[in-house]
Amino acid sequence: MSTTTPDLDALVASKYRHGFVTDIESDTVPPGLDEDVIRLISRKKNEPQFMLDWRLKAFRHWLTMRQPDWAHVRIAPIDYQAISYYSAPKKKDGPKSLEEVDPKLLATYEKLGVPLHERARLAGVAVDAVFDSVSVATTFKEKLAQAGVIFCPFSDAVRNHPELVERYLGTVVPPADNFYAALNSAVFTDGSFVYVPKGVRCPMELSTYFRINAANTGQFERTLIVADEGSHVSYLEGCTAPMRDENQLHAAVVELVAETDAQIKYSTVQNWYPGDENGVGGIYNFVTKRGECRGPRSRISWTQVETGSAITWKYPSCVLTGDDSVGEFYSVALANHCQQADTGTKMIHIGRNTRSTIVSKGISAGRGQNTYRGLVKVLPSAEGARNYTQCDSLLMGDRCGAHTFPYMEIRNPTAIVEHEATTSKIADDQLFYCRSRGVSEEDAVNMIVNGFCKVVFKELPMEFAVEAQNLLSVSLEGAVG
Amino acid sequence: MLSIRDLHARIGARKILKGLDLEVRAGEVHAIMGPNGSGKSTLASVLAGRDGYEVTAGRVEYDGRDLLALAPEERARAGVFLAFQYPVEIPGVNNAYLLKAALNAIRRERGLPEVDAFEFLALVRGKMQLMQMDESFLNRGVNEGFSGGEKKRNEILQMAVLEPRLALLDETDSGLDIDALRVVANGVNSLRSPDRAVVLVTHYQRLLDYVEPDVVHVLYDGRILKSGDKSLALELERRGYDWVRQEAQVA
Ligand SMILES: Nc1ncnc2c1ncn2[C@@H]1O[C@H](COP(=O)(O)OP(=O)(O)O)[C@@H](O)[C@H]1O
Ligand SMILES: [Mg+2]
Numbered sequence: 001m002s003t004t005t006p007d008l009d010a011l012v013a014s015k016y017r018h019g020f021v022t023d024i025e026s027d028t029v030p031p032g033l034d035e036d037v038i039r040l041i042s043r044k045k046n047e048p049q050f051m052l053d054w055r056l057k058a059f060r061h062w063l064t065m066r067q068p069d070w071a072h073v074r075i076a077p078i079d080y081q082a083i084s085y086y087s088a089p090k091k092k093d094g095p096k097s098l099e100e101v102d103p104k105l106l107a108t109y110e111k112l113g114v115p116l117h118e119r120a121r122l123a124g125v126a127v128d129a130v131f132d133s134v135s136v137a138t139t140f141k142e143k144l145a146q147a148g149v150i151f152c153p154f155s156d157a158v159r160n161h162p163e164l165v166e167r168y169l170g171t172v173v174p175p176a177d178n179f180y181a182a183l184n185s186a187v188f189t190d191g192s193f194v195y196v197p198k199g200v201r202c203p204m205e206l207s208t209y210f211r212i213n214a215a216n217t218g219q220f221e222r223t224l225i226v227a228d229e230g231s232h233v234s235y236l237e238g239c240t241a242p243m244r245d246e247n248q249l250h251a252a253v254v255e256l257v258a259e260t261d262a263q264i265k266y267s268t269v270q271n272w273y274p275g276d277e278n279g280v281g282g283i284y285n286f287v288t289k290r291g292e293c294r295g296p297r298s299r300i301s302w303t304q305v306e307t308g309s310a311i312t313w314k315y316p317s318c319v320l321t322g323d324d325s326v327g328e329f330y331s332v333a334l335a336n337h338c339q340q341a342d343t344g345t346k347m348i349h350i351g352r353n354t355r356s357t358i359v360s361k362g363i364s365a366g367r368g369q370n371t372y373r374g375l376v377k378v379l380p381s382a383e384g385a386r387n388y389t390q391c392d393s394l395l396m397g398d399r400c401g402a403h404t405f406p407y408m409e410i411r412n413p414t415a416i417v418e419h420e421a422t423t424s425k426i427a428d429d430q431l432f433y434c435r436s437r438g439v440s441e442e443d444a445v446n447m448i449v450n451g452f453c454k455v456v457f458k459e460l461p462m463e464f465a466v467e468a469q470n471l472l473s474v475s476l477e478g479a480v481g
Numbered sequence: 482m483l484s485i486r487d488l489h490a491r492i493g494a495r496k497i498l499k500g501l502d503l504e505v506r507a508g509e510v511h512a513i514m515g516p517n518g519s520g521k522s523t524l525a526s527v528l529a530g531r532d533g534y535e536v537t538a539g540r541v542e543y544d545g546r547d548l549l550a551l552a553p554e555e556r557a558r559a560g561v562f563l564a565f566q567y568p569v570e571i572p573g574v575n576n577a578y579l580l581k582a583a584l585n586a587i588r589r590e591r592g593l594p595e596v597d598a599f600e601f602l603a604l605v606r607g608k609m610q611l612m613q614m615d616e617s618f619l620n621r622g623v624n625e626g627f628s629g630g631e632k633k634r635n636e637i638l639q640m641a642v643l644e645p646r647l648a649l650l651d652e653t654d655s656g657l658d659i660d661a662l663r664v665v666a667n668g669v670n671s672l673r674s675p676d677r678a679v680v681l682v683t684h685y686q687r688l689l690d691y692v693e694p695d696v697v698h699v700l701y702d703g704r705i706l707k708s709g710d711k712s713l714a715l716e717l718e719r720r721g722y723d724w725v726r727q728e729a730q731v732a
Contacts, residue, residue, distance in 0.1 A: 427569065428532060428533075429569045430569050430571050432529075432530075432531050432532065432553060433565070433568070433569045433571065433623075434571070434579060434583075435530075435552070435553040435554040435557070436529050436530070436531075436553050436554075436556075436557055436562075436563055437554075437557055437579065437580075437582075437583035437586075437639065437643070438554050438557035438558045438583045438584075438586035438587045438590075438643070439554060439579070439582050439583055439586055440554050440586070441552075441554070443582060443586075447571075447574050447578070447579065447582070448571060448574060450573070450574070451571060451572060451573030451574035451575075451622065452572070452573055453573075454573040455573075
């Protein structure tokens with residue numbers, strides 16, 4: 001008889017808590033993709049001509065591209081003609097205020113822990129909620145407007161601020177950038193738009209909450225954040241989806257532009273439905289996120305906590321164009337059950353004395369496969385560039401995997417690039433140590449995992465650090481206790 | 482309080498404990514001495530519930546309960562504490578956080594209200610003074626980058642805060658200088674009370690100069706070969722262990 005057997009399998013067998021479906025009438029375009037569908041989307045959104053032309057150009061380019069196959073993931077073939085490219089909750093005219101939002105939608109967000117009623121909302125966080133393809137509510141619009149900050153659904157921005165959209169859209173992620181970016185450029189439906197004017201410090205955290213509800217739809221949102229000279233903004237993105245047996249595609253594009261002395265902090269807590277423990281269903285999360293530090297001394301910081309999705313393929317990146325600009329990437333990625341995460345970052349050093357920091361924490365459990373893929377590229381112009389990369393992997397059990405692919409292209413001899421990598425198992429003796437002090441096995445696992453992720457969590461805004469910790473513990477929670 | 486009868490345990494195919502008997506009553510301090518590899522840490526691990534040890538025969542009763550049937554955390558909550566010979570490092574997990582979680586888990590079990598951060602700090606500060614530990618240790622990772630001596634002190638700090646009913650100390654005195662040894666001894670002595678018991682695993686008589694044992698045992702090749710009062714420890718120090726074995730073979 002063995003004294004006890006800590007059952008990690010049981011511990012990592014968790015339940016997805018956001019898997020309910022909202023029963024709401026939707027206006028959904030039949031599956032399939034051609035130029036007519038794109039014209040239809042553009043018409044439904046009342047877009048100006050430049051937008052339609054831009055979409056069609058992207059679509060024509062997409063037709064010439066092939067789905068990439070180099071990421072370290074196993075993937076079922078995706079039939080792009082079987083996906084519906086537009087789904088919106090049915091409504092008369094579009095809500096003018098929260099009072100007009102369908103109560104069922106408000107209840108959905110309530111259930112997800114994102115109450116949209118401003119008085120109930122955490123003080124100081126403005127929320128834009130995107131349900132399937134459209135934005136359903138944006139809170140605190142007025143308070144932000146007083147500061148001159150524009151924070152609105154992307155569709156509104158196309159109509160109300162076309163000059164800003166036209167000036168910045170696609171300047172960081174060109175439509176032809178990659179297969180999914182091209183697809184997104186052709187069919188994107190909504191997302192958030194942020195513009196912070198010169199010298200303004202955005203008075204509150206901005207947050208967008210994405211929810212995929214309808215079946216057989218893809219979500220293709222587009223986010224554009226522009227921080228003009230000397231401005232500051234902190235933005236958080238959260239996401240969930242119902243449990244469905246089929247895979248759903250999520251191919252977003254996020255573009256950030258930081259002008260001279262501007263700072264953007266972009267945090268993601270991603271909790272798309274990961275599929276069940278046998279790998280059935282779940283979201284395919286293929287996202288292009290890139291920021292450009294366009295002006296001198298600007299700074300872009302990505303922080304991500306990735307716990308969901310069946311397959312994650314995402315590399316938030318920084319193009320450090322301005323001299324003395326700074327790019328940062330802090331990431332926690334969890335791959336549990338049959339999840340596959342292929343994530344990392346690219347730091348492209350162009351300006352002089354540009355600096356970048358990469359801290360990646362990968363946790364693999366169950367049969368999860370976690371891959372870090374990172375590129376540090378220093379161009380000849382980037383005199384004095386510096387990069388520090390740290391990649392740590394934590395394995396729970398012996399059926400999961402961790403893989404690290406750091407790529408470096410250094411074309412300036414003055415560059416200093418450091419890389420550190422570790423792989424550790426959640427050690428039985430660490431677990432035993434905590435348990436021998438009276439702490440339950442489940443709490444012990446959480447403690448050790450949180451300890452491992454601490455340096456990343458401390459980069460998150462306060463409220464979200466707590467949310468991220470909870471999310472991680474829910475994602476690892478099991479039958480024990 | 483602790484009653485071990487004919488305990489046999491092995492790791493894989495290797496038999497390590499071979500019929501061990503030990504009786505510890507409340508209020509007593511027992512010292513277990515014995516050569517390297519005789520099974521002292523194995524005994525401590527089996528009592529604390531570490532995985533990987535197979536108990537093939539025998540019983541362990543603690544307070545009338547079958548100790549071996551309990552999970553490690555249940556044993557801890559029931560008042561069993563093991564100060565490890567080699568405390569493990571847990572990077573990023575705050576030392577104070579683990580200790581507070583442990584204290585509250587144990588208090589819940591005892592039907593006591595949980596302590597909040599302020600109460601905890603007040604309590605732990607007092608104990609740290611006793612252990613002559615700097616408060617900065619609270620905010621470091623559990624044993625992360627601690628020296629050998631600091632790890633041992635941290636074990637005793639945890640013991641002092643958790644106030645176990647049965648404390649097992651596995652070579653806590655090894656590698657300590659004389660000042661640290663006194664500090665550890667103080668920690669043990671301040672825990673002594675009529676309803677608590679302490680089992681000290683040690684190689685050296687010198688700890689016993691500060692913590693006076695009621696009974697001294699010799700553990701040899703997986704069994705208790707001889708027990709006596711504190712004078713046995715002095716004799717072992719002088720004569721080594723061989724004579725005990727010879728005496729046992731004759732008997
Ligand atoms: N994990 C293990 N696998 C195999 N043998 C072990 C293991 N741990 C300890 N042993 C062996 O068991 C015996 C008893 O070890 P231990 O209880 O640590 O002795 P002590 O603490 O008295 O020095 C030793 O011979 C040791 O080599
Ligand atoms: Mg030992």
